[in-house]
Amino acid sequence: MQDDPLADFCLVLEGTYPWVMGGVSSWVHGLIDRIPEHSFYLWCVVADDKTTQKEMSYELPPNVVGIEYIPLVTRAVQGSSNQRNMEGWVQQLPALLEILIDGSTEHFASAMRALDPLEPVNPEALFARPDVWQILLDIYQSEARSESMLDFFWTFVNSLRPIIHLLGAPIPKARVYHTISTGYAGWLAARASQVTGSPMMITEHGIYTKERRIEINQAKWILDRNSNREGPERELPYFRNWWIRSFAGLSQAAYDSAARILTIHYGNTALQIRDGAASDRMEVIPNGINASRIAEAVQAAFPRDGDAPFTVGFIGRVAPIKDLITLIDATALARLQHPDLRVRVMGPSDEDEEYAESCMDHARRLGVQDILTFDGRVNVLDVLPHLDVVILTSISEAQPLVLLEAYAAHLPVIATDVGASREMVFGRAGEDQSLGQSGLITPIGSPVATAKAIVRLAKSRDQCRSMGEAGYQRVRRFYREEDMIRSYRRVYDEILNQGVSV
DSSP states (O other): OOOOOOEEEEEEEESOTTTSOSHHHHHHHHHHHHOTTSOEEEEEEESSHHHHHSOOSSOOOTTEEEEEEEESSOSSOOOBOOHHHHHHHHHHHHHHHHHHHHOOOTTHHHHHHHHTTSOOBOHHHHHTSHHHHHHHHHHHHHHOTTSOHHHHHHHHHHHHHHHHHHHTSOOOOEEEEEESSSHHHHHHHHHHHHHHOOOEEEEESSOHHHHHHHHHHHOSSSOOOOOOOOSGGGSSOHHHHHHHHHHHHHHHHHHHHOSEEEESSTHHHHHHHHTTOOGGGEEEOOOOBOHHHHHHHHHHSOOOOTTSOEEEEEESOOSGGGOHHHHHHHHHHHHHHOSSEEEEEESOOOSSHHHHHHHHHHHHHHTOTTTEEEEESOOHHHHGGGOSEEEEOOSOOSSOHHHHHHHHTTOOEEEESOTTHHHHHHOSSHHHHHTOOOEEEEOTTOHHHHHHHHHHHHTOHHHHHHHHHHHHHHHHHHOBHHHHHHHHHHHHHHHHHHOSOO
């Protein structure tokens, strides 16, 4: 282990804080900032070195005692080719493949401990060994012989390369490892916990395996050729199923190693259990925000012109999972019934620049570029006073912070029926539900339903105001930042006192 200062908590992050803006990153920043009595070390999985060459999107709080990043894609793969060292990796390879193929973590802990003293291995040299080739060939013959052997080889290599690369990363010292997802970050945290004996915990916002399934189903880089398999495990073409199985295996390793498994809304718990999480370690801690800060900023803004066009705001990353194509299509339809309409897309577009450009091209093709603008990164406190409604057309969400921010500004929302959106709009039960409806819910991928929702609110400012008031009361009573922080302080104290991994 490296000689970093001992931190109370090592936050293990993937593709988010502190370089990438978004709901999860805002949550992480708030958690660190609001718990100053604990020290934090940031262990970040990033796509490549380019990510860290950008300016950080957040100023690190003073209780962050260190940061280290691990790029999944590197220009030069380093690693020892020492024969004894290489044989140690080969010996543990079957345990890694058990996880990816069958989700079995029976030998995970012993493999992590056996690999820790070894030097990092060069994956290319590992895959070139005849004994590793035989392992690969056995798998191919047992379950993929109808597929191209060449395609199988490269799928196998490409799925194993980042996993092996992460196993060679030095482990920062910490009393607890807290991963903010499963997947690659969860894999790192599970490995660190098993090697060091320090406990680990998980907080899932979106369910990692669900989001990877969506991406893999849509991916154009996966070859589908001969996939005439039968049975529930072979409904997808083989190579898509292979990638899904590998991510599910990484998540299983994280769940099995975690002392505590947290999420932000009750709808996620069934998905976590389906993916192998132990129900007796689970707890729901809803997101919370400082609603007063937003409400004060809105009140301090100049009164909005009553003749201003009805303005719909999307605030978030410009990424495929946000399904902005549906929003653009809905804008074109809504304009036919409500010409006095403006739509603002506000958020970073550098995560998937090709997708962002395709969205802008689509807006131009539909002729809505004059009423739908891409405004880039914004400060929500600056833009919320100028909106009439906040919209989300995502195909997957957890408990979107942007909806809570809209409520704090007395704004109604339009959101797809994903994650916690429905309970955030209608209330969970009892007093929450009695507050009334704070927005409209639409089906995933439905421009027609989305357009109808926009027009409905555009034609009824009274309904906008009543829904916005219901949302404001909801966020003030049931989604308070102080409640969330109090719960995390309790969980942190409990796991620190536990002091050993499961």
